[in-house]
Amino acid sequence: MNSLSVIRASYRRLSPLYDVLEGAIFHSGRKDAVALANKRANQRILDVGVGTGLALPLYRKDSWVVGIDASPEMLKRAKARMRRKRLTNIGGLLEMDAMNMGFADRSFDAVVAMHVASVVPDPMKLIAEMKRVCVPGGDIVVVNHFASSGGPLRMIEKACGPFAEVIGFRPDVRLMHLADGARLQIVQVRRVNLGGYWRLIHFRNAPAEPARA
Numbered sequence: 224m225n226s227l228s229v230i231r232a233s234y235r236r237l238s239p240l241y242d243v244l245e246g247a248i249f250h251s252g253r254k255d256a257v258a259l260a261n262k263r264a265n266q267r268i269l270d271v272g273v274g275t276g277l278a279l280p281l282y283r284k285d286s287w288v289v290g291i292d293a294s295p296e297m298l299k300r301a302k303a304r305m306r307r308k309r310l311t312n313i314g315g316l317l318e319m320d321a322m323n324m325g326f327a328d329r330s331f332d333a334v335v336a337m338h339v340a341s342v343v344p345d346p347m348k349l350i351a352e353m354k355r356v357c358v359p360g361g362d363i364v365v366v367n368h369f370a371s372s373g374g375p376l377r378m379i380e381k382a383c384g385p386f387a388e389v390i391g392f393r394p395d396v397r398l399m400h401l402a403d404g405a406r407l408q409i410v411q412v413r414r415v416n417l418g419g420y421w422r423l424i425h426f427r428n429a430p431a432e433p434a435r436a
């Protein structure tokens with residue numbers, strides 16, 4: 224599967240076009256995800272896979288936001304946006320692997336990953352790291368495309384599976400697999416973005432409820 228160097232190479236190529244190709248079409252999902260992270264005042268918020276920083280202007284001004292990304296070229300654009308928009312609430316934009324973060328446990332009150340889970344080589348590891356760096360009771364928000372349950376879309380996704388490295392995107396991340404593996408409380412799952420093909424999952428960083436008998 225995608226190694227970090229493959230991801231970096233693909234986002235190096237994509238970075239000049241990213242805002243045009245993936246800006247407006249994913250904007251409503253970003254707005255919904257950030258609104259959940261923005262619920263409380265004065266929070267420390269981590270934006271995982273911050274990309275070119277399209278979501279940065281959406282965070283409330285009394286929050287302290289850190290963004291991480293594996294791609295220096297995407298980060299460069301995020302930093303330019305921060306300066307251009309005079310975003311004084313951004314505490315740092317750091318080059319870091321989301322599957323092996325350099326933060327201490329419980330460093331953030333809310334952790335958000337938008338359109339990242341299908342790009343990283345190991346989505347379970349991503350969620351485990353998001354959980355580790357989030358305070359107990361904190362909000363973890365994921366926006367992603369998940370494998371369809373059937374029909375022609377599922378057939379297309381299956382056909383694309385072997386080419387994940389080429390297209391830089393895994394169409395086969397399974398929502399329930401991710402949610403069960405995370406062992407986190409699910410607050411809500413809702414459809415977002417164009418045609419609802421993407422989903423927003425809001426987790427609470429608390430142990431999943433035991434299944435009822």
Ligand SMILES: C[S@@+](CC[C@H](N)C(=O)[O-])C[C@H]1O[C@@H](n2cnc3c(N)ncnc32)[C@H](O)[C@@H]1O
Binds near residue numbers: 273275338
């Ligand atoms: C589809 S873009 C999403 C960017 C942004 N979240 C948005 O909604 O526009 C995926 C981002 O994840 C980053 N990424 C992929 N794998 C990563 C990893 N292992 N660690 C950190 N960032 C990663 C890529 O460099 C890219 O900027």
